[in-house]
Amino acid sequence: xxxxxxxxxxxxxxxxxxxxxxxxxxxxxxxxxxxxxxxxxxxxxxxxxxxxxxxxxxxxxxxxxxxxxxxxxxxxxxxxxxxxxxxx
Numbered sequence: 001x002x003x004x005x006x007x008x009x010x011x012x013x014x015x016x017x018x019x020x021x022x023x024x025x026x027x028x029x030x031x032x033x034x035x036x037x038x039x040x041x042x043x044x045x046x047x048x049x050x051x052x053x054x055x056x057x058x059x060x061x062x063x064x065x066x067x068x069x070x071x072x073x074x075x076x077x078x079x080x081x082x083x084x085x086x087x088x
Contacts, residue, residue, distance in 0.1 A: 006084075 002009045009017070063076060072079040
């Protein structure tokens with residue numbers, strides 16, 4: 001799992017996180033074993049759905065002001081270090 005997430009972990013860290021993952025999976029197994037037959041789902045007891053605020057244009061930073069605060073900007077966009085893949 002660490003390899004998929006591109007995490008470089010030491011053997012001690014792997015052992016530590018493996019035991020934590022085992023504990024989490026054990027808790028999930030206990031939850032899955034609960035008999036919920038006849039229990040009505042209450043994932044969201046509130047009846048409000050998709051409550052939105054009015055879409056009103058308000059003053060905000062200009063692109064130039066926002067980019068002025070950035071450590072690096074290129075072509076009118078924030079520039080950040082590459083973390084995935086090969087350079088083009």
